[in-house]
Amino acid sequence: MKDQIKAYFNRYVKFSDAEIDEIFSKLTPKLFQKKDYILQEGKICNSKYFIVSGLVRSFYIDNKGNEKITQFAIENWWVTNLESFIKKTPSTISIQALEKTEILIIDKKELERLFFSIPKLERLFRIITENMLIAIQRKNDIYLQMKSKNRYNDLVKHFPDFIQRVPQYMIASYLEITPEYLSELRKS
């Protein structure tokens, strides 16, 4: 696991082994079983979660009581509710494991301390945040332009994993359509 972390952290910024050790010592591993909650809506999110293996979803319950999935995340992705994390407000989303999932937890205060002791880490997190922003903008652009049929095809093409590992009704939720309509689309 430490090798995976080392490779991941060295991807954009080079850290010494001593720095990696220091960072690693602040990461708390935790194993989540399928359906376990990593973060519950309404709680304040004081951590960022690094997925070592497995699959999770972020979702909230809309005013009609339906689950709306905003994100899937797999190995080597970070998940958190950034707004709650930054502003210490109650989280508007829940994060839940869809498979048995190994996670490394970094506490907000520990991360702040690490930013001061290892400024390069701040650089890494700036870059990660930029990449997230790009990803989320790209998703929006695609959704803006495409009808749902094409959004589904796009997802199948770029993330075939998700299609296989996630039930159809969750895919529908992520695509912002009803499961019934997705079923309809798949026929044609």
Next chain:
Amino acid sequence: MKDQIKAYFNRYVKFSDAEIDEIFSKLTPKLFQKKDYILQEGKICNSKYFIVSGLVRSFYIDNKGNEKITQFAIENWWVTNLESFIKKTPSTISIQALEKTEILIIDKKELERLFFSIPKLERLFRIITENMLIAIQRKNDIYLQMKSKNRYNDLVKHFPDFIQRVPQYMIASYLEITPEYLSELRKS
């Protein structure tokens, strides 16, 4: 103008006057008239743009030839096409002034140099990027949950400025509906 910059940069991180001077010396002021392009689709975006005063929009042309506005930005906001800026790929959007707009331009290479000479600046930009991510996520959530009638009401409530300063058909584009349908909504 320098006072405005100083206040802005000191909002999240405290800089010395010498540091502010160094940063300020790398910012190139430029005045854009209404309808001038700050960035053209297809060009590589090598700068971030800080709006001192005025109003701009980001937009692209969809496959039917319609303009789709993805963002408005006013004084004290940064605009850029992050994907193009980071990956040096052709920009998928254009940025255009909707009013006479004063801009400070920071070149990518200069910014990288400043990050090394003033590490605190990296911190500021990490925070700015996080705030942008939060804003874009919030917009998405609102758009996911709300029908267009409510999205319009929400915009009127939170950004009354835009409604007054921007023609209705651009508001419609931003809300992802046709001008005709927005007109319909406004009646009721």
Next chain:
DNA sequence: TTTATTTCTTAAGATACCTTAATCATTACT
């Protein structure tokens, strides 16, 4: 293997939003 639970499909009727095209209102130009 049987039963229970979860997931997927089908179909009919409803609604949000779009398309087109014409008219009206406003602002800018000469």
Next chain:
DNA sequence: AGTAATGATTAAGGTATCTTAAGAAATAAA
């Protein structure tokens, strides 16, 4: 002031997607 250009409204008919409700299929539990 008069004409052109731009922006806003109205209305009719069409399409994408949702709602509800029921039944089929697959997976998990007993």
